[in-house]
Every structure is written in C-alpha cells, then in structure tokens.
Amino acid sequence: MKYRKKGRWPRMHSLVANIRNETLKIAYKKKTVFFLIMTILIPIGAGLLIANFQSSIGIGAIAAKDFPIAMLGLFTAIFLPLFVFMGASDQFSGELGDRTLKIVLTRPISRFKVFASKQISLGIYIIAYLAAAFIASILSSLLLLQGSGKLGAAFISWIIAYGAAFLPLITLSVIAVLLAQFFSSSSGALTTSILLYIAAKAAAFFFPQVSTYSPTSYTEWHLMWIGSQMASGKVFSVFIFLLACSILCFTAGFYFFDKKEL
Template identity: 30%
Template sequence: MQIIKSVFINEIFKISKKKKITAALIFSMLSVIIAAIVEYSLNNFAGIRVTGNSEFSILILTILIYSLLPLFTTFICVDMFAGEFADHTIKFTLTGPASRAKVFLGKILAIATFIICNLIVVMIFSIVASLFLNSNLPNFFKILVSYFMAFLPIFIFALAAVLISNITRGPTSAFMLSIFVFLVFIGLNLVFPQIRSFLFTSFFDWFRLILGNYINYSKILRIFLILLGYGIMFCAAGYYLFEKKDI
C-alpha cells in the first residue's frame, strides 16, 4: 500500500507540472463564466429564461460532459501512458521498486483524482454563477449528487483512453483514436437508438435520472452495473497491454 501511495503521489506531482492540466482547469472555469454571461444576457436583455438557479449547474454539466471533460481527460490519459512510453520517461518509473501493477494502479488513481478535481472546479464555479443569476438558493444536494454521478462515465471513458494509449505507438495516434472512438460511440447512440443500452457513452447524462420527482432506482442500478462492467473490462485489458508493453 505504501508503494502504491508513493506512485500515486509521484503521478500527481507529474500531473501538476503539466501545462495542459492548468489550461484544462482554466478552460473549464472560462466555459462556466462564458455560459453565465450568455444566460445573463438572454435573461436581462432578450427576456429569455434559459434555466433556473439549480438548473444552470446541471446545464453546464450536461454540456461539458459531452465536450471539454472527455477532451481534457483524454489529454491526461494519453500523456500518462502513450506520452511517457514515447519519450521513454516511463523507464524511470518501471525500473523502481514498484511493480507494473502498482504503477498502473497509481496512474489510474491519479487520473481519477484529476477528473474529480475538474468536476469540483466546474461545480463550484457553476454554483457561484447561479447565485448571481438568481437570488434563490440552488438545490445543492441535487447538484452535488449529479456531479458525483457524472464522475463514473467519464472515468470509464478514461479507462478506454488508457486502453487505446497502450495499443497505439505514439501519443498523437492515441489521442486521435480516443476522440474518434468517442465520436463513433456518440454517433451510434444517435443513429441506432436500439443499441443505446450497450454503449457506455449513452449514460454520460445518467445523473438526470435523479432530477425528476420520481427516481427509478432499478434503472440507476442497472446503468451502474453496466458501467461497472465496462470499467472492469477496460481496466483489465488496459493493464494486460501495459504489462506486456516494452519500454
């Protein structure tokens, strides 16, 4: 456990030094600010009511979870796997006392931490913005639960990006293929709605199931089990390829 903790701290340190991570957090904050300005302009100058005070945070989450959040997550996954293999910095990690399994787990935990931090930044800024847009207090509980639920599908996509990063030879091809797979899955959701239940990308907005007056707990459980199954498969396949990959 101590070795995993050391690997995790080392990966977090490396992530914190990457300019892409700083840029990702800044763009996340700017996207919330721009959306708040747009909604304020529509509300006060055009007379169009886009969302309520609680719905603004949910609207931002719905938009970002299909755009910037997967994009930034792909960046970090590719950098931590395909990028380190390409520039051979992975040698310093793999020649240490930690086994490949512990290194892989430490990297996955670091990616999960990045996703959580990104969601927290978006949630805080969206809540603050909603307070300026509406004098009434938003429903903090529903917002918190929605952002908490949004973590899982993004993390599953991160595991898919990790798997792709261990298949490809370079970071550019890993990034392009990850985005291509994401777009293909989204396209399949739209073109073939009958197979939506088999594609994990169709559950990116599954947090909406808790927003209505009636909460279908059985459906939430079914989606959770599907996402969990995807996560186990992607994680196992990604680790297998990581274990077999030459440095």
C-alpha cells in the same frame, strides 16, 4: 503482525508514493492548468452571457436552479472526456514514446502499481475538475437569480448530479487507458480516442438500440439521479454496466501493459 509491518505497509507506501508522483506529473503540464482555468471560466462566461441575454429580452430562458445541471451536461459530454483522453494518452503512449516510462519501471515497484497509480491519478483529476466545475457553476448561477429567488432547494440535487457524473467519466478514462496501450505516441492515442468517442456517440444517435451497450451513451447518467421520481431500477442497471466495463477494460489494459516490452 510482523508480516504486516514488514510487508503490507511498505507495499502500500510505494503505491501511495507513486500515486503522488503521477498526480504531480499531471499537475506540472500546461494543458492541466489550461483545462482547470477553462473549467472555471466556461460557467462564468456562460452565466454572464445568459444573464445579459435574458435581461435584454426580459424572458428567463434558463433558470438559476437549472444552470449548474446544464453546465454539467456540457462538461461530461465534451470538455472532461477530452481531458480524460489527453491524460490517458500522455501517461501511457506519451511516456512510452519519449522513453520516460522505461525509467519509471526501473524503480522498485511492480508494473501493476505503476498502472494502477496512473489510473488513480486520472480519477483524482476527474474529481478535482468536477469540484471546480461545481463551484464555478454555483457562483455563476447567482447571476441568473431574479427577484428573491432561492437556490437552497436545488443544492442537494446539484451535489448528487455532480457526484454521479464521476462514474461515467472514470469509465471513459479506463477505456482510454486501454486504447493507449496500442500506441507509442500520445497524438495517435488521442486522435483514435476522440474519433471512436465521436463514432460511438453518432452510432447511438442514428441507432438508438446501440446506446444500451455503449458506455459513451451514459455521460448524462447524472440526470437519472435528479427529479421528482428517480428511476432506481435503471440507475442500478447502468451502475452495474459501467462498473463491469471499468473492471473488464482495467483488466485488459493492465494485461497489455504488463506484456509491453520497453
């Protein structure tokens, strides 16, 4: 019991404290606020445009119950991966380039805790942006209601889909953090991450057999969780694949981070 009080809890406290510091560092960046504002405005703007378009032609192109899922597909395929790449580049390559990472490592905290706290803080913001997109999309879907339509039956599906979207995004963040270990500037890491992401998406499009082994092919994994018949076997296999990719890339990322000389 004495060992727990003197050893484990102080170590846990240092990790929590560093997670808080890393989370606040991201919050103070202007691009973080910009992404949050855009996460809210995109569904609202899309809802207004679609509602005006449908009212002018008298045809419902997108139903209100489908709107949040359509917005989630946009966020997981383009918008949130871009934020993930920026965050990983800034937290590792950017801090290495401006030498603030060296200051962090002079604190009485292990390199593993520094690495893990940066990765966890990225995960926290992924959850925050998904929550913001979820709320904004639900409110915007009200603009598409016609007559006495109801959205209650679709609400559970929305929650499941937005919750399931976390795993592919956190996997992308772990991969982006691994790539960031090979660069000393955030611009180089960001550019490489974006180009590799586009290349992986294009390769899966032209060569469908590649998609099975590419984590970037599962940004729409949330679609497997909704519908009348959920493919439970495929959901589980994709879950194991993404989890394995996350563990391997996290381990490799920490290895290169730990070997890095500042």
